[in-house]
Amino acid sequence: MAAETADRAVGRFRLGKTDRHNLKVGLLFISPWIIGFFAFLAYPLYYTLRISFTRFSGFGEATWIGFDNYERMLSDNLFWKSLYNTLYYTILAVPIGVVVAMVLALAMNQRLREVPFYRGALFLPSVLPIFAVSFIFIALMDPVRGIFNQILGLVGIPSINWFADPRYAKLALVILAQLGAGQIALIFLAGLKGIPLTLYEAAEIDGAGAISKFRNITLPLMTPIILYDVILGLSLGLQAFTQAYVIGAGPAGSVGNPANSTLFYVVYLYLNAFRYSQMGYAAALGWVLFIITFALALAVFRWAQRWVHYETV
Amino acid sequence: MSDITAERPAGLEVRIRGKKLRAQIISRIVLIVVSVAFLFPFYWMVATSLKSSAEMRASPPTLWPHELIWQNFVDAVTTIPFWTFLLNTVIITIFTVIGSIISNPFIAYGFSRINWPGRDKVFYIVLATVFVPFPVLIVALFDIFANLGWINTFLPLVVPFFFGQAFWIFLMRQFLMQIPQEISDAARIDGASELQIFFRVIMPLALPAIGVVGLFAALFAWNDFLGPLIYLQGLENYTLATGLTFFRSQHDVQFNLLMAASTLVMLPVVAMFFLFQRTLVEGITLGSIK
Numbered sequence: 001m002a003a004e005t006a007d008r009a010v011g012r013f014r015l016g017k018t019d020r021h022n023l024k025v026g027l028l029f030i031s032p033w034i035i036g037f038f039a040f041l042a043y044p045l046y047y048t049l050r051i052s053f054t055r056f057s058g059f060g061e062a063t064w065i066g067f068d069n070y071e072r073m074l075s076d077n078l079f080w081k082s083l084y085n086t087l088y089y090t091i092l093a094v095p096i097g098v099v100v101a102m103v104l105a106l107a108m109n110q111r112l113r114e115v116p117f118y119r120g121a122l123f124l125p126s127v128l129p130i131f132a133v134s135f136i137f138i139a140l141m142d143p144v145r146g147i148f149n150q151i152l153g154l155v156g157i158p159s160i161n162w163f164a165d166p167r168y169a170k171l172a173l174v175i176l177a178q179l180g181a182g183q184i185a186l187i188f189l190a191g192l193k194g195i196p197l198t199l200y201e202a203a204e205i206d207g208a209g210a211i212s213k214f215r216n217i218t219l220p221l222m223t224p225i226i227l228y229d230v231i232l233g234l235s236l237g238l239q240a241f242t243q244a245y246v247i248g249a250g251p252a253g254s255v256g257n258p259a260n261s262t263l264f265y266v267v268y269l270y271l272n273a274f275r276y277s278q279m280g281y282a283a284a285l286g287w288v289l290f291i292i293t294f295a296l297a298l299a300v301f302r303w304a305q306r307w308v309h310y311e312t313v
Numbered sequence: 314m315s316d317i318t319a320e321r322p323a324g325l326e327v328r329i330r331g332k333k334l335r336a337q338i339i340s341r342i343v344l345i346v347v348s349v350a351f352l353f354p355f356y357w358m359v360a361t362s363l364k365s366s367a368e369m370r371a372s373p374p375t376l377w378p379h380e381l382i383w384q385n386f387v388d389a390v391t392t393i394p395f396w397t398f399l400l401n402t403v404i405i406t407i408f409t410v411i412g413s414i415i416s417n418p419f420i421a422y423g424f425s426r427i428n429w430p431g432r433d434k435v436f437y438i439v440l441a442t443v444f445v446p447f448p449v450l451i452v453a454l455f456d457i458f459a460n461l462g463w464i465n466t467f468l469p470l471v472v473p474f475f476f477g478q479a480f481w482i483f484l485m486r487q488f489l490m491q492i493p494q495e496i497s498d499a500a501r502i503d504g505a506s507e508l509q510i511f512f513r514v515i516m517p518l519a520l521p522a523i524g525v526v527g528l529f530a531a532l533f534a535w536n537d538f539l540g541p542l543i544y545l546q547g548l549e550n551y552t553l554a555t556g557l558t559f560f561r562s563q564h565d566v567q568f569n570l571l572m573a574a575s576t577l578v579m580l581p582v583v584a585m586f587f588l589f590q591r592t593l594v595e596g597i598t599l600g601s602i603k
Contacts, residue, residue: 015430019429019430022427022428022429022430023429023430023431025423025427025429025507026423026427026428026429026432027423027429028423028507029419029420029422029423029424029427029507029511030420030423030424030435032416032419032420032475032476032477033416033420033423033439033476033477033482035476036416036473036475036476036477037438037442037476039476040450040454040473040476041442041445041450043453043457044450044453044454044457045445045449045450045453047453047456047457048449048450048452048453051452051453051456058455058456058459100347103343104343104344104347106340107339107340107341107343107344108340108344110336110337110340110341111337112337112340112341112344117348118344118345118348119590119594120586120587120590121348121351121352122344122347122348122351123586123590123593123594124351124352124355124583124586125351125354125355127532127536127582127586127593128355128536128579128582128583129535129536129538129553129554129578129579129582130536130538131536131538131554131557131558132554132557132575132578132579133354135358135557135561135571135572135575136354136355136357136358136572136575137354138571139357139358139361139568139571139572140354140357142568144372144374145369145370145374145568146357146374147357147373147374147376150373150374179351179354182351183597186594186597186598187597187598190598210332210336235444235446238446239446239447239448241448241538241539242538242539242554245538245542245558246538246558249558249561249562250562251562253562266448266539269448269451269452270448270451270539270542270543273451273452273455274455274543279452279456282451282452283452283453286448286449286450286451286452287449289446289448289449290445290446290449293444293446294444297444
């Protein structure tokens with residue numbers, strides 16, 4: 001302790017001996033991250049920005065064209081289409097996912113003996129490869145060879161040609177996304193387990209019903225976890241690629257089928273970069289995605305200040 | 314617990330118990346219905362994978378195969394260059410795991426067990442990097458790796474994992490922070506260097522967390538689609554993810570064979586899941602602590 005005080009007394013801008021030693025050792029340990037941060041994140045991000053101001057095919061010289069790539073987006077119908085598709089998907093899939101996960105978490109919190117079984121069944125799809133799950137949905141929702149429509153028929157829903165009808169293809173992707181709800185449910189369940197039982201007991205004595213307890217105790221205390229999930233879901237939703245690419249794949253390597261209804265933002269970015277040799281435009285699309293993600297996350301965060309409770313019990 | 318309930322009026326107690334029972338019944342119904350709905354697609358995959366091509370044409374489709382055609386699995390791995398895709402995927406997965414279980418504990422150690430000035434501020438940068446969407450970087454990363462001559466090698470997929478992943482550093486750090494500081498102090502007094510403390514003292518204690526990171530890394534590599542799609546071209550370089558997708562789009566692969574291949578792809582993941590379910594659950598819930 002005394003040595004430390006003496007160290008600090010050396011001067012405000014000079015570190016003491018212990019600090020200097022710790023700094024050296026600390027930086028040694030995190031040095032792989034520092035290298036990785038610059039090599040695989042900071043520099044590529046800057047490099048993307050630079051390419052976004054050029055016309056660049058991926059080979060040869062890049063030509064500086066200023067803001068042309070960004071201006072081009074404004075009049076590019078496919079850009080707007082892909083942005084619309086992605087937002088449509090995210091805005092449906094994320095809130096539905098929160099509700100499904102919350103219902104599952106509340107149900108699993110009921111101290112049923114067989115909860116480990118449900119936990120396994122509900123969590124398993126979250127860890128399975130999305131590309132293979134997409135194959136299954138192609139087979140499952142096929143209007144002739146699949147059985148999904150037959151099941152819907154039992155409750156009187158008419159047959160839908162899911163992956164050939166532009167009105168329904170995105171909806172099918174929203175349904176597929178719900179298979180990931182089990183993972184969120186487990187995160188919610190961990191949160192529910194952290195709520196002290198005494199709060200509920202006190203409310204019961206005051207005569208509060210189940211709905212009132214949920215609205216006044218459970219939900220407020222769960223809001224930080226819900227916010228975490230919404231921000232994460234938003235970011236992942238905007239990046240959604242695999243399921244749209246696999247399910248939208250058509251003859252002769254085309255994607256986005258039917259009628260560009262599954263042309264998601266990152267699919268369009270991928271096409272520009274690796275099919276159309278429009279690296280500059282793809283880079284600009286990348287930066288716009290970054291900005292959109294950041295802006296939406298910030299907006300959700302701001303909005304959340306009205307409903308998130310940060311008091312810990 | 315029991316003394317609190319004992320103080321309650323008897324009528325209230327009965328009412329609460331009745332409500333609890335109703336809540337349990339409703340919960341049970343919800344969980345059974347959703348569990349069936351979640352597992353049914355995978356049942357359908359296995360059922361379809363065993364149907365004969367003749368049965369595939371049945372309308373309406375049959376709910377279970379009349380005759381189990383195991384030959385479909387043989388056909389799937391022979392008509393599709395399955396073994397090549399599998400080998401590529403296994404190699405990438407192994408090196409991704411190795412890189413992850415070396416780098417993340419090492420880096421996390423620097424962010425948790427050593428108290429250096431500015432540490433927590435730098436750690437905020439680590440956390441912030443989680444929010445940079447990977448697709449934003451693909452144009453630049455492709456160009457950088459192309460200049461290095463790394464396209465159509467596994468290096469672009471594997472090498473970054475030797476430099477840590479923000480989320481896994483975070484997970485490891487959470488775990489390492491829980492180990493009492495006295496353990497390190499005792500080793501320091503004995504004259505152990507920081508590297509010795511890391512390898513001999515802390516790492517053995519951190520094995521469960523290293524297991525979580527290794528498991529996440531394996532799942533990521535096995536399931537990854539966008540990475541291999543960008544960096545690996547040609548039938549001999551595809552992974553299971555890109556290979557099967559490419560093969561489906563080029564050849565009209567029958568559903569029963571596609572489902573057989575999908576079953577094979579999922580089998581190791583399902584096995585890992587049942588072996589390490591507890592570890593996985595701990596991993597995802599640990600990561601969500603605010």
